[in-house]
Amino acid sequence: MSVHFTREHEWISVDGIVGTIGITDYAQKQLGDVVFVELPEIGASVRQGEQAGVVESVKAASEVYAPASGIVTEVNEGLADSPGLVNEDAGGAGWFFKITIADPAELAALLDGKSYQDYLGTLE
Amino acid sequence: MTAPLRRTPLHALHVELGARLVPFAGYEMPVQYQGIIAEHTHARTKAVLFDVSHMGQASLPLEAGPALERLVVADLAGLQTGKIRYSVLTNAEGGIIDDLMIVHGGPCLWLIVNASRKEVDFAHIADHLPASQALAPQPDLALLALQGPAAADVLKRFAPAAKLMLFMTTETLRIGDVKCAVCRSGYTGEDGFEISVPADQAEALARMLLDEPEVMPAGLGARDTLRLEAGLCLYGHEIDETTTPIEAGLAWTIQRRRREEGGFLGDETILRQLVEGPARRRVGIRFEGRAAARTDAPIVDSAGRTIGTITSGSFSPTLQAAIAMGYVSTESSRPGTPVAALVRGKPVPGEVVPLPFVPHRYAKS
Numbered sequence: 001m002s003v004h005f006t007r008e009h010e011w012i013s014v015d016g017i018v019g020t021i022g023i024t025d026y027a028q029k030q031l032g033d034v035v036f037v038e039l040p041e042i043g044a045s046v047r048q049g050e051q052a053g054v055v056e057s058v059k060a061a062s063e064v065y066a067p068a069s070g071i072v073t074e075v076n077e078g079l080a081d082s083p084g085l086v087n088e089d090a091g092g093a094g095w096f097f098k099i100t101i102a103d104p105a106e107l108a109a110l111l112d113g114k115s116y117q118d119y120l121g122t123l124e
Numbered sequence: 125m126t127a128p129l130r131r132t133p134l135h136a137l138h139v140e141l142g143a144r145l146v147p148f149a150g151y152e153m154p155v156q157y158q159g160i161i162a163e164h165t166h167a168r169t170k171a172v173l174f175d176v177s178h179m180g181q182a183s184l185p186l187e188a189g190p191a192l193e194r195l196v197v198a199d200l201a202g203l204q205t206g207k208i209r210y211s212v213l214t215n216a217e218g219g220i221i222d223d224l225m226i227v228h229g230g231p232c233l234w235l236i237v238n239a240s241r242k243e244v245d246f247a248h249i250a251d252h253l254p255a256s257q258a259l260a261p262q263p264d265l266a267l268l269a270l271q272g273p274a275a276a277d278v279l280k281r282f283a284p285a286a287k288l289m290l291f292m293t294t295e296t297l298r299i300g301d302v303k304c305a306v307c308r309s310g311y312t313g314e315d316g317f318e319i320s321v322p323a324d325q326a327e328a329l330a331r332m333l334l335d336e337p338e339v340m341p342a343g344l345g346a347r348d349t350l351r352l353e354a355g356l357c358l359y360g361h362e363i364d365e366t367t368t369p370i371e372a373g374l375a376w377t378i379q380r381r382r383r384e385e386g387g388f389l390g391d392e393t394i395l396r397q398l399v400e401g402p403a404r405r406r407v408g409i410r411f412e413g414r415a416a417a418r419t420d421a422p423i424v425d426s427a428g429r430t431i432g433t434i435t436s437g438s439f440s441p442t443l444q445a446a447i448a449m450g451y452v453s454t455e456s457s458r459p460g461t462p463v464a465a466l467v468r469g470k471p472v473p474g475e476v477v478p479l480p481f482v483p484h485r486y487a488k489s
Contacts, residue, residue: 032345033161035439036414036446054468056416058160058439059345062469083414 004067005108007119011091012067015105019068022095023086024057026120031057034086039075039097046070046093046099048106053096055086070099132177133266133323134330138378141341149239153177154343163342164349164441167312168482169305171272172342173333180242181262181320182249184233188257192233195252197369197388198260199379203228208292208307211377213368218390218443219365221248227294227307234294234305235259236267236318238359241280249449266326271316271350273485274338279306279317282332286317291486302329311347313354313484349438352447355408355479361419362406362449370397371451371481373406404432405457408481409465411446411474414439417465423450424464426470431456434465442482454474 001015009027013020028034038054046052046066051065075097078085086094101107111119130153136146143154154175156163166172184192189200193224198211205228213221222241227234236244242261249259270279280287283297289308297306302325310316333339347384348358357363363372368390375398382388386395416437423432437448448465456463459478464471 006187031161032156035161036416038415056439058349058441059155061416061418 002111004107005113005116006065006067006110008065010065010067012107012110014101014104017038017104018073019070019099019101020095021097022065022100023090024066024116025090027088028094031055031060031062033058034083037079037083037086037096039079039101040072042072043073044072046072048109064096066099067110068099069102071102072097072099074098102115128475130178132175133326134175134177137330138175138341139318143341143343145489146344148344150176151239152214153178154341156343157341159347160343160345162327162442163340163346167272167314167342167346167350168442169273170338170340171178171270171274171278171316171336172268172346173339174271174342174344174347175266175330176269176318176347177266177323177326178239179267180235180237180239180245181265181267182235182237182246182248183260183262184235184253185228185257188230188253188259189233189259190380191253192226192249193382194388195249195486197378197382197394199228199381200226200233202379202381205230206293206295208309209377212363212374213248214369214388214390215393216389217365217366218393219362220359220367220369221245222359223363223374225307225309227305229294229296229305234320241359251460264323265320265324268319268321268326268330268333269310269316270319270333270339271310271312271342272314272338275314275316276487278333278338281336289487291315291488299329300332302461304329308487311356312350313356313480313482314350315485315487318445335458348436348451352436352438352449353440353442353480353482354484355449355481357406358436367406367451368394368397370394370400371404371406401454404451405454405456406435406449406479407452408455408477408479409434409448409450409463409474410443410477410481411448411472413472413482414432414444414446415467415472416446417448417467417472421448421465421467423452424466426462426464428471431463437465440481446472446474447481448474449479
């Protein structure tokens with residue numbers, strides 16, 4: 001299992017052909033209290049770099065982009081009633097949706113954990 | 125070209141408290157410390173302290189009252205010593221230049237205006253006052269707002285008389301060692317106080333209040349969600365130079381004598397709308413879900429026709445649902461009317477509800 005990151009602050013954890021997607025701890029801190037998450041429908045097809053959902057904080061709505069292309073197989077139903085899970089555990093219980101990865105070669109375009117941390121260092 | 129951001133006298137304290145600072149009306153202001161929802165909830169259950177020193181404060185000689193009445197809809201002749209009126213500065217078309225508090229402070233009148241409008245307001249007022257009754261801006265005063273159901277119990281520990289004050293009254297009180305002009309007023313719908321204090325003593329006063337167990341600091345994020353739940357207007361959103369006080373639901377700010385006599389800028393339009401009713405009205409909308417309709421989102425009726433525009437919208441921490449204010453055509457403004465707002469192109473269903481969304485809890489008696 002490996003975890004990859006986007007410069008838009010999504011993560012994808014890859015286990016075989018299943019990718020679990022969420023936003024990073026940095027992203028949830030920037031957003032503040034998450035109050036609503038709009039997720040894709042199961043069966044929908046998402047494309048790498050394109051919008052797949054929306055996360056709303058008290059102040060604003062932000063787009064969530066798919067880190068990789070694929071078909072949505074599962075969404076985190078718990079976020080409907082408890083969107084605060086994203087703040088509490090962005091990298092775990094606050095996951096957004098799962099996909100069947102269409103093209104594992106796409107993952108090469110993403111950052112590994114260290115590169116993402118280095119990238120965050122350039123943002124301050 | 126961007127002017128450097130101004131700082132309030134509490135800037136260092138905000139940094140020390142871990143605030144997230146953002147540009148607001150030319151100032152670097154705290155949007156949140158712990159988090160907007162935690163601060164919002166604390167204001168509804170205990171007490172919070174806001175730094176609102178970016179707002180404009182100015183004094184006027186009492187004799188300027190009649191000249192100022194030409195510019196606002198309030199009855200100032202009927203404003204007694206120690207009382208406060210919320211009012212609006214109007215333009216010749218009946219639009220709103222700003223909303224403000226007018227305080228009868230005994231020897232003089234005090235004005236408290238929005239940060240984003242203070243230059244405009246002060247220039248406008250100066251233009252209409254005789255030189256002998258000049259407006260005196262008070263940039264060396266800070267303003268703190270202590271808000272919440274515990275605010276009076278907190279403040280009375282330092283100034284026992286505070287607890288006896290009524291909503292929309294003012295007194296000069298010594299809080300600890302600091303002499304302050306205290307108003308029992310606020311922008312949250314809760315009981316509370318707005319405290320005008322010399323800039324060089326503001327930090328000491330803020331630390332004293334924050335040391336009380338009930339009080340936590342709150343930023344502009346919570347201030348906005350609190351005032352939205354309280355159904356209070358924000359300049360540049362619900363009110364601006366194109367909205368009249370009647371459309372905005374502020375007819376209550378026009379006291380009887382001013383309704384009968386007029387005599388303020390835009391009186392013809394405003395008093396006509398008062399009688400005939402405006403074509404559009406500010407309303408509250410409560411949505412079924414949590415997705416918020418934000419500023420400028422179109423409002424549509426059940427047939428999908430556009431009937432208005434959202435002016436402010438957010439998730440309501442108290443109601444745990446999305447709420448908004450906006451303008452709709454008068455025929456769609458009755459509470460219970462089903463409406464929808466277009467959010468990311470999709471209609472989000474809701475209905476018109478009475479304002480405020482959360483009942484006010486002012487110290488009226």
